[in-house]
Amino acid sequence: MPDTFRLTLAQLNPVMGDLAGNAAKALAAWQEGRAAGTDYVVCPEMFLLGYNPQDLVTKPALQIACMEQLQKLALETADGPALGIGAPVMYGDNLHNGYFILFGGKIHAQLHKHHLPNYNVFDEMRTFDSGDLNGPYVLNGVRIGSPICEDAWYEDVAETLAETGAEFLVVPNGSPYRRDKYDTRVAHMVSRVIENDMPLVYVNMVGGQDDQAFDGGSFVLNRGGKLAVLMPVFEEAIAHVTMTRTDDGWAAEPQPLSDHPDAWEQDYHAMVVTLRDYIHKSGFKKVLLGLSGGIDSALVAMVAVDALGADNVRCIMLPSEYTSQHSLEDAKEIAENLGVKYHTVPITPARDAFTASLAPMFEGMAEDVTEENIQSRIRGTILMALSNKFGEMLLTTGNKSEMATGYCTIYGDMNGGYNPIKDLYKSRVFETCRWRNTHHRDWMQGPEGEVCPTRIITKPPSAELRPDQKDEDSLPPYDVLDAILTGLVDNEQSVDDLVAAGFDRADVVRAEHLLHINEWKRYQAAPGTRLTNCAFWMDRRYPIVNRFRTGR
């Protein structure tokens, strides 16, 4: 019976569907583990394919390709430590979220996820069958139990593993970020450790996949729930961990813990990582955006530069007769601070042409939102033309308050492929800009210091689509609006709940009305970084036609 067991935790970033590329990453981690004298290299859940694969896993050709790649990987890792890696598998007539332990050139053990998450962004019951409860597998004489991600959020899987002789738990995960998610994970894992009186190794994925950020932050808990290892967030990392058998069971040798940043930093990092990975994994290098001198586009520009580098970001000011002098100055200043390519393309000639073309049909009619939206659509058209010509993806800049209330123009400022601030309420947009002005980290490609001019943060928001327009002419002040929207959207509260909490009934009824009548806009909106438990994309699936209201 060995007295030590070495694990290599491979906290890596897969590319969805790139089976050969993901296998190569796993192999490189395995080689590193072998060089370090490890017994077992642990990759995250579904690492061979990427997570969350949704309906992609139901394609038979994909299932076959995964098995072929897995067999190849087993042969490539025949001579050395075991490799754990997740992949989908057909077993009889059932499709499982599987985890494979490759050892000695073969599939040494195969596990099937039992608890299939089916809430928020997850709908694994749509694609996978639930596996039977697994017993432990044996590696170098040590009995290891592996609940697969959601399996470890319940008591029964770990309990069965403990009862059937597991000596410690190794949990592979594809656990996406949301604000404060780490605390939730640790709370669940500590429960498993205490209930079963054994250490637990938690290996998470990193990187961006569409709207979701996988934040890594893998860790090891010793008996009693004491944190022995904590890996960095949002970055690929490998950790070698030595487990030692003691009189009281196994214990992981403690290591210096990585910093675990606060929610402001993690949100910002999630936006940077998801944008970077969405762009690169989609085969792009560069982006562009309309830079208005307002705060939303300022924040998107900062995130883009931190994600991709200033050389890969182009910003365009598209002034009209309503564009203020301070907007022209502020846009130029932040562009210079960031070091991006910056151009000015006036929209007046195009607007005049539209006005002339529409004049016969609009004769005798007053100007209204139609004319406002034409400006936005001219900007959207020019920006898409630049995107086509230069091969740069257009970023869109609507914050969560705007996405909730439809305060944005379809086929206008909503044009674009990705929106990093989509799940940030406007109040958090202000705070995030302040945070970025006072914090700089190694993973940011942009400059440090006060990148966002203070005036952009302090001036009242305006779409500048008509004279002296302010957002607060159309919407309640953002601190009030955002609190109401948090209640309606994130907490599923009713109008009465929010009135009881002290909000003005008219404001709440209006916010609820805007929220529901703009469902259609959100169906047509670009994907963007998920930061909360209720982001507009997969977390919240409402019908478009819907007359239900909680208050009038």
Ligand SMILES: Nc1ncnc2c1ncn2[C@@H]1O[C@H](COP(=O)(O)OP(=O)(O)OC[C@H]2O[C@@H]([n+]3cccc(C(=O)O)c3)[C@H](O)[C@@H]2O)[C@@H](O)[C@H]1O
């Ligand atoms: N359920 C539904 N399904 C499909 N289509 C639906 C629909 N309901 C309305 N529509 C259509 O949608 C159209 C109205 O939507 P839309 O054209 O977007 O226009 P709308 O939402 O009326 O106006 C855009 C608003 O966004 C504001 N804004 C704020 C910040 C920035 C910007 C900017 O652009 O830079 C704009 C702007 O001031 C204005 O108040 C209607 O003409 C109607 O045909």
Ligand SMILES: Nc1ncnc2c1ncn2[C@@H]1O[C@H](COP(=O)(O)OP(=O)(O)OP(=O)(O)O)[C@@H](O)[C@H]1O
């Ligand atoms: N004059 C402009 N030049 C370039 N892009 C613009 C201009 N006006 C609007 N846009 C684009 O349309 C988006 C929506 O405008 P909106 O007014 O909502 O945002 P903002 O100007 O960035 O911030 P704020 O709402 O705080 O003023 C902008 O973020 C920007 O990408």
Ligand SMILES: NC(=O)CC[C@H](N)C(=O)O
């Ligand atoms: N992949 C999964 O099973 C994810 C669900 C899990 N409870 C999590 O978010 O961490």
